[in-house]
Amino acid sequence: MKDLARALRRHHAARIKRARRFYFGIDNSTDLRRLGKLLNTPTPCSCWMCGNPRRQGELSVSELLHALTWHEDA
Template structure:
């Protein structure tokens, strides 16, 4: 079983390397570098700037699941009689 999982992982690694050989995120001058290609396959984002990075980090936006959970909590709080939702969340 362990060899099967390792084989699948190696297959996907080779498949992704083949697909991303001509990716523009690597850069024209480093196109043939296998170390850069391996790093790009494992971490496809070129950087973590405000455009590429996590919106929660830069804009304090909550994920969809967090917003749904907050709405459910607010509805439950109204049913149980908690009046100030913001105080409960702190």
């Protein structure tokens, strides 16, 4: 039986490129290099608005929701 890992990886790459075509209010399908960057790095930078909130000493959205539901249950 043939290994389908390469086909699956290419399928997901094409799917993600289609989904991220209009990131940041720009049609990225014309610039293939930018679309390739969006495949692996969906955030444009690592500033305090775009980057990981834990780097700035904050909690992520899922961690905030978990803490909120935990406090309501107690």
